[in-house]
Amino acid sequence: MNIKATDIRKGYVLRFKDRIVRVVSSTHHTPGNLRAMMQVEMKDVSNNANINHRFRADDTVEKLNVDFINMEYLYQEGDSFVFMNTENYEQTYLTAELVGNQAGYLLANMKVNVSFIEGKPVSIELPPRVTLKVTATEPGIRNATATNVLKPATLETGISVGVPAFISEGESIIVSTETGEYMSRA
Secondary structure, eight states: OOOGGGGGOTTOOETTTTTEEEEEEEEEEEEEOOOOOEEEEETTTTTOEEEEEEEEOOOEEEEEEEEEEEEEEEETTEEEEEETTTTOOOOOEEHHHHHGGGGOOOTTTEEEEEEEETTTTEEEEEEEEEEEEEEEESOOOOOOSSOEEEEEEEEEESSSEETTTTTTTEEEEEETTTOOOOEEEE
């Protein structure tokens, strides 16, 4: 289905110059008295290459239909992540390149949406926040709620997040999967 460049939104999957790309961000610009344009940042699905392109407002681009399948993360096997379709229990192996930085937020039995184009997995969509346990950090300071100084903490999945001084080892915290920042205690 062809759409106008001004209708491009984050998350869309497009066919651009005979490549399948996923839109990472799109910004509409109208500089002074010049014509409107769309500045679009995209990622090539096959090789994860970044592509920046400026579309004119009257350009058209082909939007691809994407199938979203609800899946459950099971475990990591070597360089692959194993997901199970919750409807037919079929297992799918996704590469570490496809999962990318989101691997640090994956916990066993977590439900995610995996998008497929023509039967090929393209990306995963995590919940907006996850609850993770702090495995290593400096000792907590009592009554240290007035300061907004952050200290590093290692979480159960291996990622490091800045947390307030009052968080101690063994506590569970809520982390944003979009920004990777501490949100609150669990």
